[in-house]
Amino acid sequence: xxxxxxxxxxxxxxxxxxxxxxxxxxxxxxxxxxxxxxxxxxxxxxxxxxxxxxxxxxxxxxxxxxxxxxxxxxxxxxxxxxxxxxxxxxxxxxxxxxxxxxxxxxxxxxxxxxxxxxxxxxxxxxxxxxxxxxxxxxxxxxxxxxxxxxxxxxxxxxxxxxxxxxxxxxxxxxxxxxxxxxxxxxxxxxxxxxxxxxxxxxxxxxxxxxxxxxxxxxxxxxxxxxxxxxxxxxxxxxxxxxxxxxxxxxxxxxxxxxxxxxxxxxxxxxxxxxxxxxxxxxxxxxxxxxxxxx
Amino acid sequence: xxxxxxxxxxxxxxxxxxxxxxxxxxxxxxxxxxxxxxxxxxxxxxxxxxxxxxxxxxxxxxxxxxxxxxxxxxxxxxxxxxxxxxxxxxxxxxxxxxxxxxxxxxxxxxxxxxxxxxxxxxxxxxxxxxxxxxxxxxxxxxxxxxxxxxxxxxxxxxxxxxxxxxxxxxxxxxxxxxxxxxxxxxxxxxxxxxxxxxxxxxxxxxxxxxxxxxxxxxxxxxxxxxxxxxxxxxxxxxxxxxxxxxxxxxxxxxxxxxxxxxxxxxxxxxxxxxxxxxxxxxxxxxxxxxxxxx
Numbered sequence: 253x254x255x256x257x258x259x260x261x262x263x264x265x266x267x268x269x270x271x272x273x274x275x276x277x278x279x280x281x282x283x284x285x286x287x288x289x290x291x292x293x294x295x296x297x298x299x300x301x302x303x304x305x306x307x308x309x310x311x312x313x314x315x316x317x318x319x320x321x322x323x324x325x326x327x328x329x330x331x332x333x334x335x336x337x338x339x340x341x342x343x344x345x346x347x348x349x350x351x352x353x354x355x356x357x358x359x360x361x362x363x364x365x366x367x368x369x370x371x372x373x374x375x376x377x378x379x380x381x382x383x384x385x386x387x388x389x390x391x392x393x394x395x396x397x398x399x400x401x402x403x404x405x406x407x408x409x410x411x412x413x414x415x416x417x418x419x420x421x422x423x424x425x426x427x428x429x430x431x432x433x434x435x436x437x438x439x440x441x442x443x444x445x446x447x448x449x450x451x452x453x454x455x456x457x458x459x460x461x462x463x464x465x466x467x468x469x470x471x472x473x474x475x476x477x478x479x480x481x482x483x484x485x486x487x488x489x490x491x492x493x494x495x496x497x498x499x500x501x502x503x504x505x506x507x508x509x510x511x512x513x514x515x516x517x518x519x520x521x522x523x524x525x526x527x528x529x530x531x532x533x534x535x536x537x538x539x540x541x542x543x544x545x546x
Numbered sequence: 547x548x549x550x551x552x553x554x555x556x557x558x559x560x561x562x563x564x565x566x567x568x569x570x571x572x573x574x575x576x577x578x579x580x581x582x583x584x585x586x587x588x589x590x591x592x593x594x595x596x597x598x599x600x601x602x603x604x605x606x607x608x609x610x611x612x613x614x615x616x617x618x619x620x621x622x623x624x625x626x627x628x629x630x631x632x633x634x635x636x637x638x639x640x641x642x643x644x645x646x647x648x649x650x651x652x653x654x655x656x657x658x659x660x661x662x663x664x665x666x667x668x669x670x671x672x673x674x675x676x677x678x679x680x681x682x683x684x685x686x687x688x689x690x691x692x693x694x695x696x697x698x699x700x701x702x703x704x705x706x707x708x709x710x711x712x713x714x715x716x717x718x719x720x721x722x723x724x725x726x727x728x729x730x731x732x733x734x735x736x737x738x739x740x741x742x743x744x745x746x747x748x749x750x751x752x753x754x755x756x757x758x759x760x761x762x763x764x765x766x767x768x769x770x771x772x773x774x775x776x777x778x779x780x781x782x783x784x785x786x787x788x789x790x791x792x793x794x795x796x797x798x799x800x801x802x803x804x805x806x807x808x809x810x811x812x813x814x815x816x817x818x819x820x821x822x823x824x825x826x827x828x829x830x831x832x833x834x835x836x837x838x839x840x
Contacts, residue, residue, distance in 0.1 A: 266608040267574035280561035281617040283655040314560040323575040325663040361577040369619040369663030
C-alpha cells in the first residue's frame, strides 16, 4: 500500500513514526464490538470497517482538527474468512481516505466476538481545539450532518426489515461531515461534540461541561426523506430518532449568535443561562439516548 | 487525576489534545485478550493492566523513542466488578508512569471475554527512529532486559503451580527496560525490536527486514535465578524458554562492533552476511516462538 503522507516508518515495525505539521496532536480511541455496535448479518465487512473508522475520525473532527492517521486493533475468531478481514480493512482505509488520513499501524488477535479498536490521530493546524466546555448563554446551537437516520435504520433491521433502504444504509455506514469540524473552529465555534449518543444526550454533555442551559427548537430540525420513510414503515415518531438516536456522527456546535454560518450548519437552538437541556422550552420526557456501560 | 504534561485537553472530551516536543511522533496499538494473553484466575487486574500498558510502551521504546501518552479501550462483561476495572486502570497508569507517560483517553464497551486495546504515543526527541531493517554484517547483537522468564512463569501456571514465585511474577508483570530504547538509539543502534514473540522469532524479524544472518551464541545468554528455579521445578531446559519465550519485552538491538555498550546491554551474538537465524553456528531445531493469528 502507498506510504501515508508524513509517515517516516509505516506498518511492519514495532511502531509507526509520523511527522506531524503542528506540535498539538489530537488522539482518540473507540471500540466497536460485534453484537453491540454491529451484527455481521446486518452489515458487511466493508461497512463495519467504515463505521469503525468513522467513530474515531468524527471525534477528531469534533475537536476542530484534521485526521492524519489511524491505528487499528482487530480481534476476531480464528475461522473468520480472510476475505472478511480484507474487506474490513478496505472499508476502514476508504473511510480514512475521505478525511485524508491513512492507516499507519495495527494489531490482530484471536477472539470472539469480533472487536475493533480504532485510534485516530489528528492535527489542529492553526485553530485552538474546540472543547465541550466553551458554550456561552446567547450562543446559537447548530448541527452539520445527519440526525436520527442511523437509529431509524437500526429500528428497521431490528423489526426484520431491510427497507426503506436509505435509513438502513445510514445505519450501516455513517457519513460524518468531517470537514465541518475544522470549519466550525475557523467560524469561531465556542463548543463542539460529535453526536454519537443522541442529539439531546450529546448536547447535554456540552451543557454540563459549559454550565449552561441548551434549548432545542424542534421546528428547526430537518426530517430527512429516509427518516420519514422509515417512520411511515414502522409507524414511529421520526422526531424521537432525531432527538435520541446516535451513531450518525453529526457534529453539534455552539457559535456566537452573530456568526455567519454556511447553509450546511443548521441552527437548531439556543444557549441560555441555567443548566441542562430543554426541548421547545419544556423539559423533555423521552429517552435521552445511548447509555454507556461504564 | 493530575493532567498529563503537555495535555492541552485531557480525558472527558471527544478526543485528547497533546503538545508534543518534536514533530516526529511514534504510535502503536496492541491488543490483550482474556484467555489468550492472560487469565483472570492467574493474574490480578493491576497486573493485567500493567501488562497491557507494557506491550505498547515497549514497542515505542523499541523505536528508540520515549512514551508520552496512552489511550485505552476496555471491553468487558457487564458483571465485571467496578473494583476490577479500577485496579486494571491503576496498573495501567502505574506502568505508564514508569516511562513518564500518562493516560490521556479511552473508551469502554460491553463484551466477553475481556479485551484491552492500548495505544501508546511517543516522541523521538533528537535521534532518528531505530527500525528493524538497519542491521549490517559485523554488527553485534545485544539484549537488555529479561529473557524467558515470562514463558517459564506461564509454564508453571499451566502446570498448576504458583511457585517458584520469581518466574510467575515475571509472567504476570513484564518489566521492559524502557530507558534502554532511547539509550540504544543514542549509542548508535542499527536495528532494534522488542522481544514479544520470542528471542529467535524476533531476531528473525530483524534478519528478514535487514537481509542479514544473525547467529546467537548460547553461552552468552544469561540464565537468571528465577528461570533456573522454574526449570528445576518442571524439569525443563531453561535455554528453550530463553530462545523461544516471548512476553518479557526485553529489547534486542544490533550495534556497530566498536560500540561501547553499558553492562545492561549483554552481547549475545553477531550479524553476518546471509539470511535467517542460527544458534551457535547451526540451524536451530526448536520452536521459534509465538505464532500470530493472522
